[in-house]
Amino acid sequence: xxxxxxxALGVLAALLAWPVPAALARARWxxxxxxxxxxxxxxxxxxxxxxxxxxxxxHGLAPWGHSLPEAWWHWVTRQPSAEPVRGDHWVAQTLAAVxxxxxxxxxxxxxxxxxxxxxxxxALLELLVRPGASSGERASAEETLLLxxxxxxxxxxPGARPLLVLSSGMVAELDGAQLxxxxxxxxxxxxxxxxxxxxxxxxxxxxxxxxPAADRAHDGVRDLVEMRADDVALRSLSGPDPRRTLAVAIxxxxxxxxxxxxxGALAVTGGPVAVRVRRLLAPADPLPTxxxxxxxxxxxxxxxxxxxxxxxxxxx
Amino acid sequence: MASLGELERTLMDRLWAAxxxxxAPELQAELADRGxxxxxxxxxxxxxxxxxxxxxxxxxPRRFAPRATREAHAAExxxxxxxxxxxxxxALARFVGxxxxxxxxxxxxxxxxxxAAGPDATGVR
Numbered sequence: 001x002x003x004x005x006x007x008a009l010g011v012l013a014a015l016l017a018w019p020v021p022a023a024l025a026r027a028r029w030x031x032x033x034x035x036x037x038x039x040x041x042x043x044x045x046x047x048x049x050x051x052x053x054x055x056x057x058x059h060g061l062a063p064w065g066h067s068l069p070e071a072w073w074h075w076v077t078r079q080p081s082a083e084p085v086r087g088d089h090w091v092a093q094t095l096a097a098v099x100x101x102x103x104x105x106x107x108x109x110x111x112x113x114x115x116x117x118x119x120x121x122x123a124l125l126e127l128l129v130r131p132g133a134s135s136g137e138r139a140s141a142e143e144t145l146l147l148x149x150x151x152x153x154x155x156x157x158p159g160a161r162p163l164l165v166l167s168s169g170m171v172a173e174l175d176g177a178q179l180x181x182x183x184x185x186x187x188x189x190x191x192x193x194x195x196x197x198x199x200x201x202x203x204x205x206x207x208x209x210x211x212p213a214a215d216r217a218h219d220g221v222r223d224l225v226e227m228r229a230d231d232v233a234l235r236s237l238s239g240p241d242p243r244r245t246l247a248v249a250i251x252x253x254x255x256x257x258x259x260x261x262x263x264g265a266l267a268v269t270g271g272p273v274a275v276r277v278r279r280l281l282a283p284a285d286p287l288p289t290x291x292x293x294x295x296x297x298x299x300x301x302x303x304x305x306x307x308x309x310x311x312x313x314x315x316x
Numbered sequence: 317m318a319s320l321g322e323l324e325r326t327l328m329d330r331l332w333a334a335x336x337x338x339x340a341p342e343l344q345a346e347l348a349d350r351g352x353x354x355x356x357x358x359x360x361x362x363x364x365x366x367x368x369x370x371x372x373x374x375x376x377p378r379r380f381a382p383r384a385t386r387e388a389h390a391a392e393x394x395x396x397x398x399x400x401x402x403x404x405x406x407a408l409a410r411f412v413g414x415x416x417x418x419x420x421x422x423x424x425x426x427x428x429x430x431x432a433a434g435p436d437a438t439g440v441r
Contacts, residue, residue: 117396117407123367124393126321127328128386149394154411167394182411189409225409244427251427253412255420273415277426 003062005309009055012306016048021213025220029295031279033287034228036295038197041221043299045200048213049103050306053096058310060092067313102207110203114195118157125163142190144183146171152253156186158195170253177239178249185246188232194225223272230276247280323360326350328369332386337372337379 021044024030030037058068063081065071074081129145142162147153152170157163164186171179189195201218208214234242254273287295330346331338338346340357347357361380364370369389372378384392397410415423 155408251423254415
């Protein structure tokens with residue numbers, strides 16, 4: 001029973017480490033339904049970690065029992081193993097422990113570091129900007145700050161007291177409807193906690209620099225939360241052509257600071273900004289309901305398969 | 317009662333406006349109209365020092381000075397926002413990343429495809 005389980009988990013881990021993320025990163029349907037695609041990415045990340053660590057554990061603990069829960073219990077209570085323990089069992093155990101600690105540790109570290117950066121940004125902003133400078137009639141949960149700087153920039157700092165920051169360059173460049181679109185986009189990030197969706201992928205890209213899938217997954221999630229925020233923003237915008245209003249705002253913001261920024265996260269022609277603008281100007285049909293449910297069901301299945309592989313042998 | 321953030325901002329404004337390092341009693345005197353206790357001034361100054369905005373010298377009484385100009389702090393913040401390298405990407409959500417000049421031109425062309433309007437004349441309203 002056990003070797004087959006370990007093998008199955010290993011195969012699943014291999015699939016999730018390369019072909020599956022590659023296929024999802026290449027697919028075109030995610031732009032039609034960013035939310036469903038975001039759920040899929042989260043499932044891939046979780047299931048991938050579960051599968052690889054599970055495979056190592058199942059193999060490493062094989063001498064102690066016929067199912068993982070049983071073997072784990074025997075191992076924890078220091079009962080003698082039923083079969084001789086070979087070197088590869090110890091290696092698998094060690095690898096499982098190291099990988100678990102690394103993934104969780106890097107996630108925690110990344111979270112702490114991010115929180116510290118946010119705190120510093122917030123402190124700087126509170127010192128540089130008088131609150132209420134621009135909020136005007138836009139009363140809402142988060143505070144809006146107007147930062148005196150010529151580059152057209154808008155961003156939000158998530159947290160318990162979220163901040164929404166517009167630069168004076170942005171305000172000068174855009175008209176009222178476009179500014180509303182920018183604010184609605186940033187508010188969508190805050191309301192749907194997109195920073196939490198992105199955080200594990202930022203962390204795991206740092207933890208697994210040799211894995212191309214970690215890069216793909218991070219970039220995929222980063223671009224999808226932007227598209228999702230665009231979609232949510234459109235719902236709250238009035239006016240004759242909100243799609244075009246938002247697209248104009250995006251182009252104005254992207255073009256204004258161009259050239260001055262050496263480390264622009266986006267440099268390739270036809271990159272994520274162009275994709276965003278295109279899907280606003282020429283929207284594809286939304287994903288059919290059946291396809292959407294299929295995507296969500298696959299995400300659930302991805303999580304269920306490793307979980308069942310780990311637990312079922314105990315019930316048989 | 318003014319908030320702590322408001323007090324920090326007021327004190328920093330004074331320090332930035334001052335010609336040189338300035339002691340806590342002098343700051344208190346300058347802000348006499350606000351009726352601050354000297355301990356309050358010290359509390360706010362030490363908070364600002366912890367955050368890395370203020371440094372002090374070794375004279376008695378200690379004199380305080382801003383670590384950098386207001387412009388330098390603004391530039392530091394914008395550099396991080398615009399640069400957004402590595403793990404900073406998770407710290408804030410920026411509306412649009414930067415693109416190079418070529419891409420910016422291509423984006424404007426995309427917009428032009430819809431109506432004859434340029435990026436400034438949007439055809440909205």
